[in-house]
Amino acid sequence: MKHNLSNKRFLQNLAKTQPSALSFACKGRENWSLWHGELRAKIIELIGGFPPKAPLSAEVTDRWDEGTHVRERVLFHSEKGVSVSAFILIPKKLKKPAPAVVCLHGHGGPGGKAYVCGVSVDQEETDMITRHNYDFAAQLVKRGYVTLAPDARGFGERRAGSEQGCYVSGIVSEYLGRALVGQRLFDDMRALDYLVTRPEVDPNRLGATGLSEGGKRTLFLAAFDDRVQAAVISGYFTTLREEILHWEGYNGWDVCNHIFGILRLADYPDIAALTAPRALMIQNGKKDPLYRPEGVLKGFAQVQAAYEFLGLPDKAALDYFDGEHVYNPKPAFEWFDRWL
Numbered sequence: 001m002k003h004n005l006s007n008k009r010f011l012q013n014l015a016k017t018q019p020s021a022l023s024f025a026c027k028g029r030e031n032w033s034l035w036h037g038e039l040r041a042k043i044i045e046l047i048g049g050f051p052p053k054a055p056l057s058a059e060v061t062d063r064w065d066e067g068t069h070v071r072e073r074v075l076f077h078s079e080k081g082v083s084v085s086a087f088i089l090i091p092k093k094l095k096k097p098a099p100a101v102v103c104l105h106g107h108g109g110p111g112g113k114a115y116v117c118g119v120s121v122d123q124e125e126t127d128m129i130t131r132h133n134y135d136f137a138a139q140l141v142k143r144g145y146v147t148l149a150p151d152a153r154g155f156g157e158r159r160a161g162s163e164q165g166c167y168v169s170g171i172v173s174e175y176l177g178r179a180l181v182g183q184r185l186f187d188d189m190r191a192l193d194y195l196v197t198r199p200e201v202d203p204n205r206l207g208a209t210g211l212s213e214g215g216k217r218t219l220f221l222a223a224f225d226d227r228v229q230a231a232v233i234s235g236y237f238t239t240l241r242e243e244i245l246h247w248e249g250y251n252g253w254d255v256c257n258h259i260f261g262i263l264r265l266a267d268y269p270d271i272a273a274l275t276a277p278r279a280l281m282i283q284n285g286k287k288d289p290l291y292r293p294e295g296v297l298k299g300f301a302q303v304q305a306a307y308e309f310l311g312l313p314d315k316a317a318l319d320y321f322d323g324e325h326v327y328n329p330k331p332a333f334e335w336f337d338r339w340l
């Protein structure tokens, strides 16, 4: 046997050869609901399970008139000892309960929920929001949707000075067996719990969307919460295996993406397919340096195969647009208009 001193080569080879036991492509075609239930349960186990829900005990603490809509700051409990800060945007002159979309912020900057609501503290933030079309919650409310933007753990108001970002909290979370992905997923599910308590919201017309880290939060929220009837994952989709072959690209992947051993079970297209039969759009910019075209296209083909298997090809769409790591509002909003 030839000697090999490169762990990169070893791991890339492992990524090529080690199968994913619950990939939709190799298992489950004969029984969708069995596959679906098993993959969900195994991933929940990997992320450390879901804790008991704390009573929401939601409080609206502030209210602003934003012209076209009202913005409220809300606090609610998620699990024991954990509170979520959020903004809810409500169109003025609502006559009956409206469809609602959970709008999930990404990783850039300290603002968290504020950015997706178009709220900035200085010109630099305003320019960043404009460049990324990042204010999708504020844009959707103008189309008649109620939108809810919760802060993720480690961001916005949940970003205390000494615990900024994800690195230390992510590592500590792994020691404790509670992946950060799962903590954020649980909070985002609780955000839906809060949303349906609002009289302005039609609980049967709920969507989710987000950019980048917010796209990841959408991937998981749509996959694990059946209340999401339509989702748009923006700027966060590929196959993990394809990115491993690229390798250097992973320098940009933070610890908050980690789920220990996920590839033994499944890759991102399988997780995305858990959203079926509900409507799922995936959008990526062709010039987004974070994801290789091979990963996006191969990955989406796998998602599409799952929807075709269910006889629902229209309910999955890829918006592979000519742009960078930004939100692409028009097709996303039309997707929500169509399915909600």
Ligand SMILES: [Zn+2]
Pocket (backbone or CB within 6 Å): 107, 165, 166, 167, 254, 255, 256, 257
């Ligand atoms: Zn992170």
